Amino acid sequence: xELTVLAGGVGAARFLDxxxxxxxxxxxxxxxxxxxxxxxLGLHVSPDLxxxxxxxxxxxxxxxxxxLAGDTAGALAVASQLGGDDWFxxxxxxxxxxxxxxxxxxxxxxxxxxxxxxxERFGLSIRLLPATDDPxxxxxxxxxxxxxxxxxxxxxxxxDEALAVRYAGAEDxxxxxxxxxxxxxxxxxxxAPSNPFLSIEPILAVPGIRRTIAARNGPVVAVxxxxxxxxxxxxxxRMLRSLAGEASARAVxxxxxxxxxxxxxxxxxxxxxxxxxxxxxxxxxxxxxxATVEGRIAVARETLRLVDILST
Amino acid sequence: xELTVLAGGVGAARFLDxxxxxxxxxxxxxxxxxxxxxxxLGLHVSPDLxxxxxxxxxxxxxxxxxxLAGDTAGALAVASQLGGDDWFxxxxxxxxxxxxxxxxxxxxxxxxxxxxxxxERFGLSIRLLPATDDPxxxxxxxxxxxxxxxxxxxxxxxxDEALAVRYAGAEDxxxxxxxxxxxxxxxxxxxAPSNPFLSIEPILAVPGIRRTIAARNGPVVAVxxxxxxxxxxxxxxRMLRSLAGEASARAVxxxxxxxxxxxxxxxxxxxxxxxxxxxxxxxxxxxxxxATVEGRIAVARETLRLVDILST
Numbered sequence: 001x002e003l004t005v006l007a008g009g010v011g012a013a014r015f016l017d018x019x020x021x022x023x024x025x026x027x028x029x030x031x032x033x034x035x036x037x038x039x040x041l042g043l044h045v046s047p048d049l050x051x052x053x054x055x056x057x058x059x060x061x062x063x064x065x066x067x068l069a070g071d072t073a074g075a076l077a078v079a080s081q082l083g084g085d086d087w088f089x090x091x092x093x094x095x096x097x098x099x100x101x102x103x104x105x106x107x108x109x110x111x112x113x114x115x116x117x118x119x120e121r122f123g124l125s126i127r128l129l130p131a132t133d134d135p136x137x138x139x140x141x142x143x144x145x146x147x148x149x150x151x152x153x154x155x156x157x158x159x160d161e162a163l164a165v166r167y168a169g170a171e172d173x174x175x176x177x178x179x180x181x182x183x184x185x186x187x188x189x190x191x192a193p194s195n196p197f198l199s200i201e202p203i204l205a206v207p208g209i210r211r212t213i214a215a216r217n218g219p220v221v222a223v224x225x226x227x228x229x230x231x232x233x234x235x236x237x238r239m240l241r242s243l244a245g246e247a248s249a250r251a252v253x254x255x256x257x258x259x260x261x262x263x264x265x266x267x268x269x270x271x272x273x274x275x276x277x278x279x280x281x282x283x284x285x286x287x288x289x290x291a292t293v294e295g296r297i298a299v300a301r302e303t304l305r306l307v308d309i310l311s312t
Numbered sequence: 313x314e315l316t317v318l319a320g321g322v323g324a325a326r327f328l329d330x331x332x333x334x335x336x337x338x339x340x341x342x343x344x345x346x347x348x349x350x351x352x353l354g355l356h357v358s359p360d361l362x363x364x365x366x367x368x369x370x371x372x373x374x375x376x377x378x379x380l381a382g383d384t385a386g387a388l389a390v391a392s393q394l395g396g397d398d399w400f401x402x403x404x405x406x407x408x409x410x411x412x413x414x415x416x417x418x419x420x421x422x423x424x425x426x427x428x429x430x431x432e433r434f435g436l437s438i439r440l441l442p443a444t445d446d447p448x449x450x451x452x453x454x455x456x457x458x459x460x461x462x463x464x465x466x467x468x469x470x471x472d473e474a475l476a477v478r479y480a481g482a483e484d485x486x487x488x489x490x491x492x493x494x495x496x497x498x499x500x501x502x503x504a505p506s507n508p509f510l511s512i513e514p515i516l517a518v519p520g521i522r523r524t525i526a527a528r529n530g531p532v533v534a535v536x537x538x539x540x541x542x543x544x545x546x547x548x549x550r551m552l553r554s555l556a557g558e559a560s561a562r563a564v565x566x567x568x569x570x571x572x573x574x575x576x577x578x579x580x581x582x583x584x585x586x587x588x589x590x591x592x593x594x595x596x597x598x599x600x601x602x603a604t605v606e607g608r609i610a611v612a613r614e615t616l617r618l619v620d621i622l623s624t
Contacts, residue, residue: 074407082429084408
């Protein structure tokens with residue numbers, strides 16, 4: 001049994017943390033978002049991939065859901081004192097990873113090769129693939145103009161209304177080795193509960209990925225990142241309202257209408273199930289909150305039950 | 313009154329720490345060694361310049377004499393876990409400096425401009441000039457072959473006998489802006505108590521520097537880094553024996569015979585004074601140990617008295 005998961009950052013990492021407790025981690029391939037990667041202080045930072053690694057390795061800062069637990073920040077303090085960029089949080093252990101990644105990328109190694117080693121050295125048994133080894137970067141159009149992702153998200157705290165989203169470089173990007181095979185061959189493809197615009201669609205924008213998923217015969221199941229009209233974290237609800245008319249599981253399903261077959265919504269949104277089924281989906285309401293390990297396991301179980309991979 | 317000091321790492325930094333307590337720091341220009349600079353984990357590290365900065369800023373680890381006091385090492389721990397180079401000690405705050413420097417160098421700024429800002433942001437009033445903005449790198453020939461400086465010094469703990477020393481890139485290097493003027497115009501040039509082969513001669517190897525010092529009318533005074541046949545720190549004594557016949561103040565003076573006018577030796581080497589004066593130098597014996605601030609001040613005072621800059 002093979003599962004392939006399209007994944008953004010914190011929400012996806014928590015979902016995966018449940019999933020690997022329900023199925024053998026070796027059976028899971030993650031196709032991760034790289035469109036929020038950035039270069040800062042000369043370091044190549046891959047926030048979403050690192051969040052997946054830290055979470056599955058059990059070293060993530062648990063409340064925030066990203067970064068290393070208990071890490072110091074001495075490097076950033078000195079860099080700041082010297083006038084270096086200090087608006088993006090970089091803790092010291094984190095910088096150790098960024099240094100190794102950046103050096104290997106500069107030598108010409110692809111990101112996928114670097115992250116395979118990083119995942120292995122952090123003791124992970126899942127397969128972690130960036131959607132692409134090529135540079136794809138998200139830009140968000142706001143009333144303040146078009147902003148690069150981290151300016152929109154971190155510097156301006158995603159407070160601007162998103163009027164449009166663009167994935168620069170996507171048209172020229174190629175899927176990383178193994179991505180299309182993992183999407184075509186999986187028993188199920190799972191769209192993790194991540195922001196459609198900022199996490200999932202930049203993956204789908206890499207030529208070949210969306211088409212490969214749409215061409216599947218097997219199930220493609222999404223876990224709704226919206227609970228009772230609100231995102232658990234981040235601006236997904238506001239972006240869905242401004243870019244898709246409403247913040248709901250149905251609006252999320254609408255973003256994936258060309259390939260989605262199943263959808264898990266939160267118990268609070270059980271009333272959406274008939275509408276989703278009217279769209280031709282198989283849908284179910286279940287727990288989707290993942291603050292605890294038990295919650296994460298429950299979400300993973302419900303997701304797999306919905307696509308008949310788990311029967312109990 | 314203007315003083316220009318040729319400086320290596322720990323010994324020079326401690327000498328300067330005394331000097332700036334005896335004369336106004338604004339009157340001191342440091343011409344620092346960059347031939348032990350290295351690239352590691354993609355970072356440009358300038359060990360000697362940084363040791364001067366940290367020492368004069370009062371943030372140096374006091375026993376060791378280099379690195380930041382009380383600094384953490386989380387980045388290196390993660391880099392090591394991921395298979396990155398971990399043989400060169402890099403603490404976290406240190407990495408903050410290296411990140412800012414490396415990013416600015418990659419953008420095309422000269423090292424001298426970066427270090428001017430670094431010194432200023434660390435609150436220093438001295439002028440800190442790298443000998444050159446161009447790459448000069450020390451290589452040491454040993455029975456194990458020719459080794460780059462940090463392999464010889466750090467990885468192999470300077471245990472190999474040095475058979476020859478070479479400063480790669482020196483012939484094509486140009487003195488950094490202001491270096492020749494500072495050497496020509498100073499009331500006195502001071503050769504700090506640093507290793508002749510590893511700290512001072514790579515500075516002198518930059519075309520124009522040695523000639524400018526030799527053309528001075530005013531004094532050029534060296535503080536001996538050798539006390540009773542031994543180096544306080546590092547391999548200067550063994551290098552002097554293998555490359556200059558003996559480990560003594562006289563052997564050090566012999567390396568600088570074309571420009572040296574004065575020499576301060578340790579009280580333990582008072583018997584060398586007549587031999588140095590026979591070489592045409594003015595010499596004196598005084599305290600040269602710099603473990604304490606009082607010791608550093610005493611050495612600076614003796615040095616300036618010898619060249620008649622201080623009368624008391």
